[in-house]
Amino acid sequence: MIDKKKSIPNHITVFEYQKLKVGILYDEVTFEEKHRIQLERFYGDKGVPYYNLINKGVSFNHYVGVIRVGQLTIEVLPKADKNENKNSWQKILIGMLRAVGAFNVTAPSSSSLSIKSNFILDLYFELFIKEVEYLLHKGLIKKYRKIEGNSNALKGSLQFSKHLQQNIVHQERFYIKHSTYDKEHLLHQILFETLELLVKINSNVALNSRINSLLISFPEMKKINATEALFDKIIYNRKTKEYKNAIEISRLLLLNYHPDLSSGRNNVLALMFDMNILWEKFVYVSLRKHLTGKRVIAQTIKDFLKPEKGRNSLLRPDIVIDMNTENTIVLDTKWKNLDNNPTSDDLRQMYFYHKYFKAKKVALVYPGKFSINTGRYFDPDGKLSDDKCSVIHISTTEPDENINDWQKAIKKQISDWIGL
Secondary structure (H helix, E strand, C coil): CCCCCCCCCEEEEEECCCEEECCCEECCEECCHHHHHHHHHHHCCCCCCCEEEECCEEEECCEEEEEEECCEEEEEECCCCCCCCHHHHHHHHHHHHHHHCCCCCCCHHHCCCCCCCCCHHHHHHHHHHHHHHHHHHHCCCCEEEEEEEEECCCCCEECHHHHHHHCCCCCCCEEEEEEEEECCCHHHHHHHHHHHHHHHHCCCHHHHHHHHHHHHHCCCCCCCCCCHHHHHCCCCCCCCHHHHHHHHHHHHHHHCEECCCCCCCCCEEEEEEEHHHHHHHHHHHHHHHHCCCCCEEECCCEEEECCCCCCCEEECCCEEECCCCCCCEEEEECCCCCCCCCCHHHHHHHHHHHHHCCCCEEEEEEEECCEEEEEEEECCCCCEEEEEEEEEEEECCHHHCCHHHHHHHHHHHHHHHHCC
């Protein structure tokens, strides 16, 4: 059971590339040496991509989300402009994650959430709780499973060799193998494992009683070792398809939880998202949703180089619009503040896209204050060619109120550039 007096852990909110230094106050919480040690232990010898170790602290990279280390929760928000309103960027991040399907839970149970928190962990926790509550309300399904062992009743098939080994002096017992039809199966074992995890790491007192209620109502299951392979072997059918949402959240939580086996005080849960990938997917889904009449494709691949040995080198632009037509458009997204011109490598890459995709237009797409800057490539003779590359800054001011409005604004800015 959860201790209702359990204290809320320290919570620090930072932006990408921000540093946390020992002895400094952040959000009324002092980043202490013990916190630095916890993060250093999690970093380990191989490192993690989320942050780097620095003198007396850590420096975060281009990953956003939340890291829970022991009793310290660190929330990392996107940083695309000079706006450092944390409440605003919390809503933006969650809105972007929703748009790309990171909270892609569509069962009737998730139609409304009572916890109106901006914290990613709280949202995932309540989504999971709502899903399990929904499954319990509908009734947990049963499945057949094989059981082998000693029994006082002879049923199924007698395993003769093992029966002789174990029951020579226990003639009242039979070593048998038989099938049973009950609720103890892999899906329920995963859900139970996740509920027990929530007991350890939930700090939202509004969820405590619901988690306790689920633990009382949910049948206790055998422990499992949650691995990628375990989740990969799950196959859903007509009876089990309604478990998929809850199992996907379980997968996210269980596979990203790293228990501290030495002391148990520095358990880690890291739900971090690569901001470059998130930006790419967000621009893609925004265009696909609102750019009607156009075929928008993500991660199109073309062969670029065939080596004598090894695999082909590939060209893989982020977004292609109307591919294989005279109006082909190629976009490459970059999540970073662009103070100067794009790198030569990025511009050369767009030149190759121009040629290989026979594109009408190509552009590098950054976040920031809306602007379009178009340049022309030189041909091999040093003369300006007709091939152009644009640098588009997508405005990040629209999402304060409504993510869908921001997606519409992205569509308008891109379509205006295309000339639609």
